[in-house]
Amino acid sequence: MHEVGENKLSKIALYLFLFVSAILSIFPFYWMFVVGSNTTSAINKFPPAVVPGPNFIANSIEVFNRIAFFQALANSIIISAVVTISVLFFCSLAGFAFSKLQFKGRDGFFIFVIATMMIPPQLSLIPNFMIMTNLGWVDDLKAVIVPAMVNAFGVFWMRQYISSSVPYELIEAARIDGCGNFRIFLNIVLPAVRPGLATLGIFTFMMTWNDFLWPLVVLKDSSVHTLQIALRTLNDVYNTDYSLILTGTFLATLPILLVFLLFSRQFISGLTEGAVK
Amino acid sequence: MDTVQKSKQYRPKRYSQKASEVKSGYLFISPFFLLFGVFGVFPLVFTLYLSFHRWDILGETEFVGFSNFSSILFNDPLFWKAVGNTFSIWALSTIPQLIAALLIAFFLNQAFLKYKSFFRLAIFMPNVTSVVAVALVFSAIFGTQYGLANYILSLFGIESISWSGSYIGTHIAISVMVMWRWVGYNAIIYLAGLQGIPKDLYEAATIDGANKLQQLLYITVPLLRPIIIFTVVQSTIGGMQLFAEPLLFGEGSRSQGLTMTLYLYQEAFNRFSFGYAAAIAWVLFLIIIIFSLFNLFLTRKIGSS
Numbered sequence: 001m002h003e004v005g006e007n008k009l010s011k012i013a014l015y016l017f018l019f020v021s022a023i024l025s026i027f028p029f030y031w032m033f034v035v036g037s038n039t040t041s042a043i044n045k046f047p048p049a050v051v052p053g054p055n056f057i058a059n060s061i062e063v064f065n066r067i068a069f070f071q072a073l074a075n076s077i078i079i080s081a082v083v084t085i086s087v088l089f090f091c092s093l094a095g096f097a098f099s100k101l102q103f104k105g106r107d108g109f110f111i112f113v114i115a116t117m118m119i120p121p122q123l124s125l126i127p128n129f130m131i132m133t134n135l136g137w138v139d140d141l142k143a144v145i146v147p148a149m150v151n152a153f154g155v156f157w158m159r160q161y162i163s164s165s166v167p168y169e170l171i172e173a174a175r176i177d178g179c180g181n182f183r184i185f186l187n188i189v190l191p192a193v194r195p196g197l198a199t200l201g202i203f204t205f206m207m208t209w210n211d212f213l214w215p216l217v218v219l220k221d222s223s224v225h226t227l228q229i230a231l232r233t234l235n236d237v238y239n240t241d242y243s244l245i246l247t248g249t250f251l252a253t254l255p256i257l258l259v260f261l262l263f264s265r266q267f268i269s270g271l272t273e274g275a276v277k
Numbered sequence: 278m279d280t281v282q283k284s285k286q287y288r289p290k291r292y293s294q295k296a297s298e299v300k301s302g303y304l305f306i307s308p309f310f311l312l313f314g315v316f317g318v319f320p321l322v323f324t325l326y327l328s329f330h331r332w333d334i335l336g337e338t339e340f341v342g343f344s345n346f347s348s349i350l351f352n353d354p355l356f357w358k359a360v361g362n363t364f365s366i367w368a369l370s371t372i373p374q375l376i377a378a379l380l381i382a383f384f385l386n387q388a389f390l391k392y393k394s395f396f397r398l399a400i401f402m403p404n405v406t407s408v409v410a411v412a413l414v415f416s417a418i419f420g421t422q423y424g425l426a427n428y429i430l431s432l433f434g435i436e437s438i439s440w441s442g443s444y445i446g447t448h449i450a451i452s453v454m455v456m457w458r459w460v461g462y463n464a465i466i467y468l469a470g471l472q473g474i475p476k477d478l479y480e481a482a483t484i485d486g487a488n489k490l491q492q493l494l495y496i497t498v499p500l501l502r503p504i505i506i507f508t509v510v511q512s513t514i515g516g517m518q519l520f521a522e523p524l525l526f527g528e529g530s531r532s533q534g535l536t537m538t539l540y541l542y543q544e545a546f547n548r549f550s551f552g553y554a555a556a557i558a559w560v561l562f563l564i565i566i567i568f569s570l571f572n573l574f575l576t577r578k579i580g581s582s
Binding site for chain 2: 028121123
């Protein structure tokens with residue numbers, strides 16, 4: 001009972017504040033659809049259309065005609081899926097070694113991994129572009145996938161998770177049964193840290209899906225564009241045609257929004273766990 | 278640093294150091310170091326090398342000593358304009374954002390609140406949207422001629438603002454994009470911290486006659502300090518790297534939306550002066566470190582007095 005909102009008035013004020021915050025958070029999604037389902041001329045007037053119109057299908061077809069939307073969607077899915085699977089595998093493998101195996105210099109190596117998180121990606125942008133040029137990987141999905149296959153944050157995350165949720169006794173027992181280290185990892189550790197993997201997986205998938213700067217630099221041809229780059233192209237070419245641009249934006253946002261709504265509980269609780277650890 | 282101490286604590290009774298364990302250990306961590314060697318260490322060294330050279334699209338290199346750095350620092354008004362813009366947008370977006378996030382978290386933490394998970398979900402949703410989508414939808418809202426923002430202003434009798442044409446308009450528009458995307462994220466992080474603060478502390482304070490504001494300032498904020506520091510450092514690093522929003526919204530005729538990373542990108546990939554861009558990258562890195570340390574210092578002061 002010792003809380004804000006003991007009396008009715010402040011309770012109402014509190015609900016109102018949260019309600020307005022929620023509306024402001026949702027409104028741009030709604031607006032995407034309003035603009036995307038009207039014609040540009042219905043939007044470009046005062047007062048503008050504020051409810052969804054009948055043109056969404058027509059606008060969508062127009063978007064599909066002008067950019068290789070489905071190709072970009074496929075590219076985004078391929079890149080995000082491969083990166084996510086690879087990050088989960090390599091990061092938990094390293095996390096297992098850092099938390100449960102004894103070897104010389106282990107803690108030093110781990111501090112090094114954490115320290116690499118401080119380096120801003122801009123610093124290596126130009127040389128990495130040159131590496132890709134020399135490898136012939138410009139305009140190849142590999143250029144985005146390979147450098148992202150394992151990352152410091154994931155190693156850190158999985159190490160914390162494994163050290164707190166896999167007891168040594170379990171590993172010791174498996175060893176007595178004659179399991180090698182890799183078998184222990186596959187059969188004992190991975191099943192035990194499923195929630196940690198899920199959080200890291202959703203997080204990685206979204207980060208990769210939304211990545212912009214690096215794909216913009218290395219994926220130039222429209223056949224290898226991700227959704228984000230394709231949207232940028234749409235914006236550049238049809239600068240003021242907001243119905244078209246926001247139809248594309250809405251279509252490109254829909255998949256990731258669905259993924260989020262599906263896994264939201266897992267994601268939000270995982271995020272808070274990581275922050276207070 | 279905290280984590281390393283934790284590792285000691287977790288270390289079990291001694292195991293015999295088997296050779297196989299050592300071998301597996303190195304093998305299992307090797308993918309990270311392999312990849313970091315190629316796409317992390319080598320680029321760092323090479324950026325350093327590049328920054329002391331003039332290097333154009335044809336690959337002609339010429340050693341120029343510190344001249345790239347001295348032109349950036351003393352002879353490049355556009356760079357300093359980009360620095361100014363970046364800091365202005367950072368302040369405009371981060372300070373209100375963190376205060377709003379703290380308030381939202383504080384309210385969400387009230388025990389009587391209903392529909393908690395709905396509010397959490399709605400407020401967090403913007404964070405999963407891509408920067409590109411955010412930039413595009415807000416570009417439409419902040420359109421100068423027919424934008425929704427100007428329409429709403431007109432309802433209150435306020436004249437249209439040229440969002441993409443004026444200095445303050447561009448900064449506000451870009452700050453709103455950043456704010457919208459990150460308020461919910463920070464609120465969720467704060468909420469996690471708040472849930473760790475024992476309830477009886479507030480009860481004791483109430484008995485001692487402290488009001489809500491005093492409780493927020495003298496209990497909540499000091500106890501949340503580590504998490505506030507975390508969010509401030511994160512938003513500092515993020516804010517210094519602002520790129521997609523100004524690129525898509527438009528930097529404006531007087532470069533009022535040009536940020537440091539956008540400038541770096543243009544030098545490298547529009548004008549192909551790789552050496553100069555590499556030097557910018559190092560200056561940028563230095564600015565990020567200095568400013569992060571400054572903010573760290575500042576936030577440590579909060580509530581410690």
